[in-house]
Amino acid sequence: MVQRIVEAARIESLDPSAIPRLRMPERATVFAARAARLLQLADANNPISGYLRLMAALADAQQRLLASFNAPMPSRETIELNQRHSMPIVPALTDTRGPAWRDALFMLLDSIEAAGALTPALAQLVARLRAMDSAALDAQADAILALRFAEVDPAAAPFIAAALQVVWTDLASRIDMKDVPYLDAPGVCPVCGSVPVASIVRVGGAYEGYRYAQCGLCATELHVVRAKCTNCDSTKGIAYHAMGSTDASDEDKSELARRAPLKAESCDECGTYRKIGYQERAYDFEPYADDLASLTLDLLVSDAGYRRAAPHPWLWPELTEDDQ
Ligand SMILES: [Zn+2]
Ligand SMILES: [Zn+2]
Known part of the structure; x- marks a missing residue:
């Protein structure tokens, strides 16, 4: 090792x-x-x-x-x-x-x-x-x-x-x-062992164009190849969801989705999603903040049948009796 x-x-x-x-x-x-x-x-x-x-x-x-x-x-x-x-x-x-x-x-x-x-x-x-x-x-x-x-x-x-x-x-x-060691477990922070909150495709210097998953606890960012589930490592069944204007035509919708600075990346293998942001479209994108502030995207993706890979550390679900 x-x-x-x-x-x-x-x-x-x-x-x-x-x-x-x-x-x-x-x-x-x-x-x-x-x-x-x-x-x-x-x-x-x-x-x-x-x-x-x-x-x-x-x-x-x-x-x-x-x-x-x-x-x-x-x-x-x-x-x-x-x-x-x-x-x-x-x-x-x-x-x-x-x-x-x-x-x-x-x-x-x-x-x-x-x-x-x-x-x-x-x-x-x-x-x-x-x-x-x-x-x-x-x-x-x-x-x-x-x-x-x-x-x-x-x-x-x-x-x-x-x-x-x-x-x-x-x-x-x-x-x-x-x-910092290399871990065998996918999607776990090699510094503190916690799970990432969201990921970011960065611009600038050595990080240009690479995607990093940001740890929800220690804020360390771990390189993860794009189009791969940050929860289970699957490269199959990956899809992207973005907020679009509801009254846009289908063509406009797909154009809006293509340019969206924030998307949810869902995985059919494990049924979860995490958000991904593109710094070239929103330079100040900050995975932890943008994830917290995009509740409407969570609603959209949960309607599509996916659940969050992990809760946001600053927004825990209130469990109903059925959940417990
Ligand atoms: Zn960490
Ligand atoms: Zn997965």
Whole structure:
């Protein structure tokens, strides 16, 4: 395993045309870019514009916190052990997660409170989060990371996810790309073991024209070839769905779909979809923000019979009794 990593790293350094396998989060801008994009997308036409503005404030708070955050890095031995077992380099789902993320949560709540007038519902939620003990908070974190829907508290989850994101994005931004193992599991982040939120076809420099799936936890982007399911690796039964004007002619509809900056990529093999954005059509496209802000596309694709490969970490479904 270690041998394979060394070889891959050497090949990448010798061949300037090699596709960059990873794009690590940019510490100085990662959450600020999300906040800016969320505000851009929170226009009057968006059915959840108020929520997007609240989440933009949360992303801003994440960026301020990240600037001074310094989570303990795993030891060299732990990193090498995970490499040998083709395990994520700093797995998030572990009993050795430590208390750093809970400190991050309380600092984010301070920021949200300081930002100004809280609705009664939000004030109540903040109070509820503050009253939870360490065990209850860690149980929520585990349920979120393991996608155990029935145990997730949908109202509290975005804030808990935001705190976890600060810790793991901090780690990912400081990890040496060459240390990151190759995993056998498709669609899993090799840095933290979480699942991607959406993908982006990038423009610029070494990334030009390549598609990356962005991790919903640590924001690391992993290269994934186009027209391939990011959930099960299938290349069969892939289809694309885009919002089109309902009163457009069929011809106009297909033209609109061809030029759409955001689509949903569905897979008939596993029945799921993830969204994909094209930076050449929307330069500020940000996978995490654009995924959250495009609820109407989710409705369209779910009407077509597909389900999300994973929930957005800031928008958990409210389960009905039938779902549980
Ligand atoms: Zn990750
Ligand atoms: Zn699939």
